[in-house]
Structures are given as structure tokens and as C-alpha cells.
Amino acid sequence: MSTVSLVRFADPRASVIEAMRLAGAEATTVPGASVLVKPNLHGGHGHTSARVIEGVCRWAREQGAARVVVGDGPFWSCPAEQARQYFRQAGVYAAAEASGAEVVNFHEQPYRTIPTNDPALPDQIGLSDLLFQADVVVNVPILKTHFNTLVTLGIKNLKGCLRPKDKKRFHEMELNAALVGLAKIAAPRVTVTVLDATTAVEGLGPAAGTEVGMGLIAASRDLVAADSVGCFLAGIEPGEVRIIRDCAQAGLGEMDLGRIEVLGEDPLAHRRRFRRPNEEVAEQFPDLEIVTDGACSACVMNLFEALALIRQEGQTVSVPAVAIGGKGRIWAGLTVGACTRDMGAEGQHLPGCPPSTAEIREALRN
């Protein structure tokens, strides 16, 4: 039986302390410990709230931590100065200052090279050395839908620990399998997961979704159980999410809601059905056929972001179909990316590997 706490988020300090207490997290740290707080600061819209980060740092300090570091690595090509601006705008520096913590961009710190021996992963991956140096690792994801993995929660949040070139490679590989391979290596380093569901994201997540105010946080020493309760709150069965299912099967935690005790708030009272990325696209572009068979997640991400931008601008697409990934077929419309050169019988082809969001947006509109 695993335990997940579920608490209304009111005051950063008191709410996190209560969630940690119910989750039995005090037993995981000792005075003098070095604590790594790993939020989701991916570089775009929909990041972990600074107030939740502050609460976790305050909790660590009150447990007697000697050093508290808030660390993440944004998207793989994010320049250091842009990352600093992003952290500042997200309120992370202010949260750390208020709670006696430091902020680091993993991309500017050493990575530890790990041989993998896993066909789902590159032969070697680089993970932030801080993940291994810390005595206590608090994983602090935000609850969001995601068009590659359905949801992004604690398991997916571990991807931020990768060195930039491995993040890029993950998007060229089978992303779900790679994330499970990564979790097998990194999840044992995670001490506690604190799920930020203060303001969640539904629809075209991770970067183009819609905010959902929930006012909750959850905490657990079981990463998979925390993600499973997050799914429940979003109206998604944990077993629908391949990375959760595969991590549970690999013995990394519990996904069976019947074997997870939730302490604090009743999750049923807060459950709602999140709009899923594919539903959002189908509703917003009902006449557009989309074929993504065999596509790398980098291309899927850019296509969905392009569609979200077109929608935000009040524009529409000018093609009946769009195909990426090279394994399907369309008869007219737009084929996107180098591997789709032979997919369309007629129509327009956009080269690139992957083409950028801006290039796809232009091609879809014109």
C-alpha cells in the first residue's frame, strides 16, 4: 500500500508542511542534509508555481537542511541568459531568496555520464550531477496534459535532469520508452514527489494548454502513486498513460488506485475531466486530417504548437490534411519533415528535420 497526501494549497509553508507530514516525508531527511528541489521549469508556459517551490524549500529548511538547491534544465537549446530571464519571470529567484535556497540551471553544471545497456535509451546518458550529490531529492512537477505522453507529472519531470543533447535525442527516439528507461535510472534517486495542482493545464499541453485552477498539492514517497493520483484528479485512468503503466510494471511504484491510500482531501471531490490534446485539436480543427504515424515527438510538438498558435491568432489552416512521421499516407495536403517526402500523393511538402513551429505554421496557413 502506498500513501499520497492531498491538501488544499493556501499558504506555501503551512500547506507543504501538512502535505509532507501526511505523506510521511519527514522521515526522509535529517539535519544537515543537502536537498535538491526539482521543479518543472521547462522554459515555456505551464511551469511549477513559485509559491509551491518556496513552500518545498521552506519545508527543507525547517527539516534542518544545510543546503537547498532549486535546479532544472530548460529545453535543450535554451541559452543560459534566456533561462535566467525565464527563472526570474517565473518567480523562482524570489522564491529561493525568501526560503534560503540557491537556484541553478542544470545546463551550467556538470553532468554525470551513465552507461545504459537499454535499447530504449542512447548508449550513454548524462544526468545532472546534483541528482546524485543531494541527500534528498524533492521532485516537484506540475499537473498537465501532454500530447506525447497524455500527461506530464513526476515521471516525465525527470527528463529535465538530462543533459541538453540527450533531451534532443529523446525527442528523436520513441519518447515514452525512453522516459521509462530514464525513470529506471533516476527514480530511485527521488525521495519525495510534490505534485503542484494549484493551477494545472489541460488541452494542448504541455506548452499550449489552458489553465485549470484546482488549488491543490499532493505529496508521496512513491513517484508512480503520486502520478496515478494526479491522473485521477484529471479524469484519466493511470493505466491509460504508458509511462505510468510501464514504470509500475517495472516495480518503480504503485499505480493501482485501490492500493493507494489518499490522506487529507477526498480526491473524488476534486476530480474533473481534463480536455485531452487530441480532443482539443479535433474540436478546433474538425476538417483537418492529421496523420502522425512514426513521428518523432519533436515534430509532433512543433505541429501541435503551430496549430495552437494558428488558433490563438484566430486564423485557420488552408490544407485538408497534414502528415508527419513517414509511416502513413495522405492524398492531398501538407507533408511535414524530411521523412515524409514520399507520403503525399499530391500537395505541398515542408522539408526540415524537424521543421520549426514557425515554418509549420506558415505552411499550414498558406
Ligand code: SF4
Ligand atoms: S522529420 Fe521525420 S525524422 Fe525528422 S524529426 Fe520529424 S518525424 Fe523525426
